[in-house]
Amino acid sequence: MKNLMIAGSLLLLSVNCSASTEKGKYDQGDCIMANDSNYSWFGEFAKVEAYSRIKGFAGPQYILFFPTYKADAVVFGPEIEQHTIKVGNNLCRR
8 A cells, every 4th residue: 555655646746747837839859940140049950958947047948959059058038939930850960
């Protein structure tokens, strides 16, 4: 019985941690490109690694991986949704 209670608690905890009501425009694994010439990475590609809350930041943030561009930052707020477009995932491969 004790093992059943522990397993049930772990299951509830894992479901609670993975469930998020916050949804960004882009999903994990999407490849995006900055289409705003004011962005330092204009015309470059980035893979969305995650969209989640990060301690020290207000609200959920995008964590991006740049396969061919040396970026100064990898954490971006949801405002990038208005300045980027989704492109083919093949463009984010090294």
